[in-house]
Amino acid sequence: MGGRGGGGQSAGWTTTLWTGHSSTSDMANIAIQRIKREFKEVIKSDEAQKCAINVELVGDDYRELRGEIAGPPDTPYEGATFQLEIKVPETYPFNPPKVKFVTKIWHPNISSVTGAICLDILKDQWAAAMTLRTVLLSLQALLAAAEPDDPQDAVVAKQFKENHPLFLETAQYWSHVHAGVPKGNSEFSKKVRRLMDMGVGEHQALVALSSCNWDMDRAIEQLFS
Amino acid sequence: MECHNSLTDTPLGESVVLPRAQGYDYEFVPALDPKYECPICLLALRAPLQTACGHRFCKDCIYNSLSESSRRCPIDNTPLKETDLFPDSCAEREVLQLRVRCPNTSLGCTQVLDLMYIEHHTQACSFQPVLCPNECSVTVLQRELDQHLKSQCLLRLKLCVLCDLPYPFNQEQLHLATCAQVMVSCELCSAVVARGELPTHRSDSCPRVVVGCPYAEHGCSHKTVRADLDAHLSQSTQYHLHLLSSAQKRVTALVWELSRSAGVWGSPSGLGFSRQPSLRSQLSATSPSPDRQLGESSCGERGERERGLVFPSPLKLDTSPKLHLSLSQLAIVGEGATALEEGKGGEDGKAGKDLAMHPQQEAILKDLCGKTLEMSQGLLQVNIGLSNLQARVEEVEGWVTAEGGEAARGRYCQGEYVWRLKDFPGTLAELREKPTRVFHSPGFYTSPFGYKFCLRLNLTRNGQGGQGGPAGEEWLSLFIHGMQGENDAFLDWPFAGVITFALLDCSVGKPKAHITETLQSSPDRQAFSRPQTHRNPKGFGYTEFAPVRKVVDGSGRAEYLHEGTLHIRATVKLLQHHQGPAGKAGCICQHQQKAQKVG
Numbered sequence: 137m138g139g140r141g142g143g144g145q146s147a148g149w150t151t152t153l154w155t156g157h158s159s160t161s162d163m164a165n166i167a168i169q170r171i172k173r174e175f176k177e178v179i180k181s182d183e184a185q186k187c188a189i190n191v192e193l194v195g196d197d198y199r200e201l202r203g204e205i206a207g208p209p210d211t212p213y214e215g216a217t218f219q220l221e222i223k224v225p226e227t228y229p230f231n232p233p234k235v236k237f238v239t240k241i242w243h244p245n246i247s248s249v250t251g252a253i254c255l256d257i258l259k260d261q262w263a264a265a266m267t268l269r270t271v272l273l274s275l276q277a278l279l280a281a282a283e284p285d286d287p288q289d290a291v292v293a294k295q296f297k298e299n300h301p302l303f304l305e306t307a308q309y310w311s312h313v314h315a316g317v318p319k320g321n322s323e324f325s326k327k328v329r330r331l332m333d334m335g336v337g338e339h340q341a342l343v344a345l346s347s348c349n350w351d352m353d354r355a356i357e358q359l360f361s
Numbered sequence: 362m363e364c365h366n367s368l369t370d371t372p373l374g375e376s377v378v379l380p381r382a383q384g385y386d387y388e389f390v391p392a393l394d395p396k397y398e399c400p401i402c403l404l405a406l407r408a409p410l411q412t413a414c415g416h417r418f419c420k421d422c423i424y425n426s427l428s429e430s431s432r433r434c435p436i437d438n439t440p441l442k443e444t445d446l447f448p449d450s451c452a453e454r455e456v457l458q459l460r461v462r463c464p465n466t467s468l469g470c471t472q473v474l475d476l477m478y479i480e481h482h483t484q485a486c487s488f489q490p491v492l493c494p495n496e497c498s499v500t501v502l503q504r505e506l507d508q509h510l511k512s513q514c515l516l517r518l519k520l521c522v523l524c525d526l527p528y529p530f531n532q533e534q535l536h537l538a539t540c541a542q543v544m545v546s547c548e549l550c551s552a553v554v555a556r557g558e559l560p561t562h563r564s565d566s567c568p569r570v571v572v573g574c575p576y577a578e579h580g581c582s583h584k585t586v587r588a589d590l591d592a593h594l595s596q597s598t599q600y601h602l603h604l605l606s607s608a609q610k611r612v613t614a615l616v617w618e619l620s621r622s623a624g625v626w627g628s629p630s631g632l633g634f635s636r637q638p639s640l641r642s643q644l645s646a647t648s649p650s651p652d653r654q655l656g657e658s659s660c661g662e663r664g665e666r667e668r669g670l671v672f673p674s675p676l677k678l679d680t681s682p683k684l685h686l687s688l689s690q691l692a693i694v695g696e697g698a699t700a701l702e703e704g705k706g707g708e709d710g711k712a713g714k715d716l717a718m719h720p721q722q723e724a725i726l727k728d729l730c731g732k733t734l735e736m737s738q739g740l741l742q743v744n745i746g747l748s749n750l751q752a753r754v755e756e757v758e759g760w761v762t763a764e765g766g767e768a769a770r771g772r773y774c775q776g777e778y779v780w781r782l783k784d785f786p787g788t789l790a791e792l793r794e795k796p797t798r799v800f801h802s803p804g805f806y807t808s809p810f811g812y813k814f815c816l817r818l819n820l821t822r823n824g825q826g827g828q829g830g831p832a833g834e835e836w837l838s839l840f841i842h843g844m845q846g847e848n849d850a851f852l853d854w855p856f857a858g859v860i861t862f863a864l865l866d867c868s869v870g871k872p873k874a875h876i877t878e879t880l881q882s883s884p885d886r887q888a889f890s891r892p893q894t895h896r897n898p899k900g901f902g903y904t905e906f907a908p909v910r911k912v913v914d915g916s917g918r919a920e921y922l923h924e925g926t927l928h929i930r931a932t933v934k935l936l937q938h939h940q941g942p943a944g945k946a947g948c949i950c951q952h953q954q955k956a957q958k959v960g
Contacts, residue, residue, distance in 0.1 A: 263434070264430065
């Protein structure tokens with residue numbers, strides 16, 4: 137909560153002359169005004185200065201934003217940058233923003249297929265005092281501390297619990313393939329390429345191999361049965 | 362940005378989202394301490410409330426939160442109710458004392474002042490942008506508004522140098538296209554006139570406008586441009602004279618017809634009026650008079666018609682049509698005479714010479730006017746008479762209605778009737794003067810479909826000085842008489858019931874001392890058999906009902922005479938018919954007086 141800057145800034149022409157609005161769009165206006173302030177808060181924040189989080193506009197009406205978080209250090213996501221789709225409801229901030237991962241990620245609480253996130257503060261534990269900045273930082277924390285007992289992706293969660301080193305390898309390899317990490321497991325690369333040589337798409341091959349704990353035969357069986 | 366929404370205390374749970382005031386959106390100097398920031402709107406707290414869990418929010422923000430989302434604290438998610446919210450006056454005071462920059466800083470205002478004064482300042486701030494009141498859609502700073510309105514606004518009003526009327530600055534061409542003072546040339550004659558004068562020019566002077574001959578009403582259908590009209594008039598003099606002559610003949614015939622219908626004269630030629638020197642002088646002497654008379658008569662007639670709606674008069678039916686005919690004909694004659702006069706002027710005396718050949722018609726006209734005057738006066742008198750009659754009718758109607766009211770009162774009194782004897786002293790004097798005089802009350806019914814009765818009052822002088830009081834004592838005698846009513850055919854006869862007389866005490870502030878007597882009907886009395894006349898001559902009651910002395914002075918405690926009016930109440934209650942043997946019924950006397958049959 138601390139560290140948020142003052143809300144005021146000098147008013148421009150248009151905002152100064154804007155005197156009222158219809159009651160139907162009142163909520164939407166509250167939402168947009170607040171998002172504007174949160175947007176500036178993120179931009180000015182220390183974390184943004186360190187490139188840990190960032191937010192950009194999609195379109196010009198503040199109803200949809202593109203978030204960005206850096207993978208936390210000492211995790212298989214270190215060095216990665218994850219893009220997030222943030223949709224702001226008209227009832228914001230009284231209802232949570234709708235957030236999902238655009239960048240593919242291997243994580244027990246995030247769907248490897250859709251990018252949907254299982255995080256309580258984006259659901260029933262949302263509070264109006266939360267902001268874009270706290271949401272992005274919470275997601276960053278989620279990457280560092282997964283909750284395999286409350287999974288979004290059961291396959292990932294199973295691997296996380298039963299073969300944790302393989303999970304770490306897989307997550308790191310996904311960061312390499314999708315999230316801009318320079319190096320990845322060369323064994324995994326070979327297996328993917330072999331499947332690609334058989335005519336399978338790269339991501340399809342990646343999903344099949346990751347789901348089958350990188351067992352080539354099972355992956356082929358899954359893909360071609 | 363400042364929201365100017367009202368800080369109304371809106372009840373929660375409404376489906377309509379009302380405008381809410383968010384926090385104060387200003388640049389604080391120094392920057393706003395986060396503890397004064399509303400966690401919901403992220404602005405400086407406006408009318409802050411503090412929750413039981415110790416968090417502060419703008420009043421409207423937290424109410425919004427409670428109505429829009431789960432009822433929990435927006436910071437720590439603990440359950441929250443309206444009753445857990447308390448005004449935080451301390452925080453409010455501190456926030457209002459924070460220093461802020463004027464929102465117009467970027468426009469040049471350098472003011473930094475306490476938040477509590479900022480709204481007042483921005484209203485007056487000379488750097489405040491305002492929309493041009495001329496709706497030219499330009500926004501200027503307040504300080505530049507005057508100059509804008511004076512010299513820059515495209516919609517500022519400018520006075521036309523020609524017509525002095527204002528027009529918007531950017532619409533000069535549009536104005537000049539319609540300005541009445543711009544000189545234009547007449548499309549017909551090419552004369553140059555002001556645009557506004559064009560209609561007058563056309564109707565009065567343009568030589569190329571086609572106009573009709575001035576003798577058109579007499580039948581000349583010639584039309585030509587104005588420039589050629591003089592030529593037509595000089596060329597067609599003979600024709601115009603012929604038209605005038607024909608018109609005059611028609612007038613003559615009309616006058617003749619008029620005089621015949623008025624039934625006054627025989628042949629106009631037999632009247633032997635002296636010839637008048639000139640028609641013109643004759644007309645000038647007579648015409649104002651009929652004009653005035655016409656005006657008065659029509660007014661009178663209209664007034665009469667209005668009254669006639671209320672009260673049609675047979676007299677009016679006799680006189681009015683004839684008079685109306687005369688007046689309308691006279692009007693035609695008047696028009697003809699005017700036309701003749703004009704023709705005479707136009708023809709330079711030639712027509713006058715022509716018309717002077719009918720002097721007897723002038724005389725008839727004159728007499729006719731006089732006759733009309735007489736008839737109008739007669740009509741006025743009749744109207745006055747009618748008004749008087751109508752007033753009397755209204756008076757009589759008033760009586761009828763008053764009696765009708767009394768009748769309705771009696772009809773629906775349900776057997777309890779109060780007889781108001783107005784001016785009792787006068788009544789008493791009359792009773793004393795004529796010993797045989799009796800007074801009857803209006804009839805009343807025991808029920809709307811029951812028996813009809815009336816009361817009878819007269820004076821009895823006690824000759825014996827018996828039990829009723831000293832000799833010579835005056836008594837009021839009170840009786841009840843059956844009357845023929847509408848319901849007699851289906852009622853049971855003889856009447857059986859209990860009748861209570863009461864002389865009512867109208868005193869104030871004391872226990873009422875009504876003089877009350879109750880008697881019961883007796884089937885063998887003629888007074889209770891079905892009335893064979895309008896009022897049964899036989900009555901039933903008390904010859905010595907109440908001593909006059911007591912009635913008049915009230916024995917010092919009761920007031921029977923209230924403002925000169927005596928109130929006598931009769932209560933008639935029916936008994937179940939054939940209830941008991943006829944002989945059992947009799948009179949019940951509460952005082953010593955005896956019920957008596959009176960013939």
